[in-house]
Amino acid sequence: MDGGYGIESPAAHKPSPHRAPARYLVLIDAGGSAVARLFIASRALVGEFDAGSEEVAVMTKGLTPALGALGAEWDKALDGHSAAERGAAEVYTLDV
Numbered sequence: 001m002d003g004g005y006g007i008e009s010p011a012a013h014k015p016s017p018h019r020a021p022a023r024y025l026v027l028i029d030a031g032g033s034a035v036a037r038l039f040i041a042s043r044a045l046v047g048e049f050d051a052g053s054e055e056v057a058v059m060t061k062g063l064t065p066a067l068g069a070l071g072a073e074w075d076k077a078l079d080g081h082s083a084a085e086r087g088a089a090e091v092y093t094l095d096v
Helices: 054-060 083-088
Strands: 024-030 033-039 045-050 090-093
Antiparallel strands (some): 033 045
């Protein structure tokens, strides 16, 4: 008896590269509610959640944000946001 009780065992894990760690946390207004967006170093979006969540406080503890995300490096990442929203955004560089 193989101990599987008639249930097929899962396939062996195939090693694959891990996703890059989040490098930036951007707090920005999105249509009247604040959202927190996580970006990797290439400014690709990897996560989004409510900016009022407890996780934001934990992630930003001891960090000072840069005010505004108006630089060209943020154009594609924050496409769809107005200049005013981008100007008021808080950009945290996370310790990785």
